[in-house]
Amino acid sequence: MSDRTDDADETHPHDVDDTPTVTCSRCDHEWDLAYELDDLEVGNQSFEQFAIDHMRHTGHFPDGVSPWVVSCRRCPEGDEFLSSHPARRWAETHARHTRHTVEIEHVDEETKVVAPD
Ligand SMILES: [Zn+2]
Ligand SMILES: [Zn+2]
Numbered sequence: 406m407s408d409r410t411d412d413a414d415e416t417h418p419h420d421v422d423d424t425p426t427v428t429c430s431r432c433d434h435e436w437d438l439a440y441e442l443d444d445l446e447v448g449n450q451s452f453e454q455f456a457i458d459h460m461r462h463t464g465h466f467p468d469g470v471s472p473w474v475v476s477c478r479r480c481p482e483g484d485e486f487l488s489s490h491p492a493r494r495w496a497e498t499h500a501r502h503t504r505h506t507v508e509i510e511h512v513d514e515e516t517k518v519v520a521p522d
Contacts, residue, residue, distance in 0.1 A: 425438035438455060472511075474509070475510075476510070479503070506518060506521070
């Protein structure tokens, strides 16, 4: 028989406190991502989802996130991304549409410059 429902204990981390938390020093706040997990059911993407939501609401990422920062050299346009692909896509699109030169910055990378053709 496989219709046991009493194996919920396996999901309770008694030994390791691995409840995902996220902090934001700019907001001086800490959140427990376990709630996010329940609400959003996005699994281990919860941190990324939280970071994106936080960015939308506050304009900055929480601690522990090293965003790819895209900024235009010629106008105030810019954005922040959690991975390089959308950052690069944004930069290339902006450069193509406006003929502006755009910089992509990340803590682990050299600054890239995307110039219009
Ligand atoms: Zn914040
Ligand atoms: Zn621009």
